[in-house]
Amino acid sequence: MKLVRFNQPDPYFPNTFSGMLDKFFNENMGSTLNQFNPAVDISEDDSSYEIQLAVPGIQKKDFKVELVDGKLTISGERKMEEKKEGKNYHSVETQYGSFSKSFFVPDDIKVEEVGATYEDGLLKVHLPKSEKKVVKAAIEVK
Structure with a gap:
């Protein structure tokens, strides 16, 4: 069993509007912008x-x-x-x-x-x- 953040049952097809916004801003924006606020x-x-x-x-x-x-x-x-050998990230x-x-x-x-x-x-x-x-x-x- 792995430790993961509770989100949606299917991360590729969010079943709520809130889930779609969360997916869009966390994945799309987060991966393209190399800065934080x-x-x-x-x-x-x-x-x-x-x-x-x-x-x-x-x-x-x-x-x-x-x-x-x-x-x-x-x-x-x-x-x-730096990513270390043997360490798998499930959520960042x-x-x-x-x-x-x-x-x-x-x-x-x-x-x-x-x-x-x-x-x-x-x-x-x-x-x-x-x-x-x-x-x-x-x-x-x-």
């Missing part, structure tokens, strides 16, 4: 912005994080492990390939203090805000 969370508090990407299975060295002219770009690649649902996400960041960040950490499959990019400059001036009406 990791989930992103963006948060803000009084002192900083934070961007989190869910990207398990990637090593730190496989990420590239750049901030150029107010555009933050995070890219990387998740590589499929994990997405592999390259990804790239870009964000326009506000002008009020401290560029020199931007940092990134990767732990437990989450890449966190921390963007500290600069002190708000309050300019107040009395304007004479003429």
Whole structure:
């Protein structure tokens, strides 16, 4: 007996509309596109912005994080492990390939203090805000 994902009784002829969509997007699109789209969370508090990407299975060295002219770009690649002798795959649902996400960041960040950490499959990019400059001036009406 083998361990397989429960799907349709006949994978070549899905018996439901949902099954047809699942087959089309998982098999046709997945095999032609060599990229994946990791989930992103963006948060803000009084002192900083934070961007989190869910990207398990990637090593730190496989990420590239750049901030150029107010555009933050995070890219990387998740590589499929080499197939080993004696190991037969019955189902592969994990997405592999390259990804790239870009964000326009506000002008009020401290560029020199931007940092990134990767732990437990989450890449966190921390963007500290600069002190708000309050300019107040009395304007004479003429």
